[in-house]
Amino acid sequence: MHEVSLVQDLFDQTDAAIHPHAASAVREVTVRIGALAGVDDVLFRTAFEGCKRERGYDAATLTILLEGAEWACESCGAAVVSTAGPLRCATCDGVARLRAGDALILQRLELEVPHV
């Protein structure tokens, strides 16, 4: 299941982001999953719960933000509503580009660190 390797990648990113803090300090991991990212959020959560102990993230809870696909005009930047057929800008007829919704993004980490 490809969500397991995504979760391992997420923990790799988290390891790097929290350095020099320990994984056990992480209380919450928030990710954004795009509608077109090809990631099943239920499987992702299952994989997260299954892998977190071996990676030292026992104390971490997972928050998933689901992001819809967003398109924008390549020429003028106007938002383009997704419909059937080729996507064109209603303002200038420019070609639409996907600007959100195709990625899995590590959004936020919440750590509890001892006061020094």
Ligand SMILES: [Zn+2]
């Ligand atoms: Zn346009």
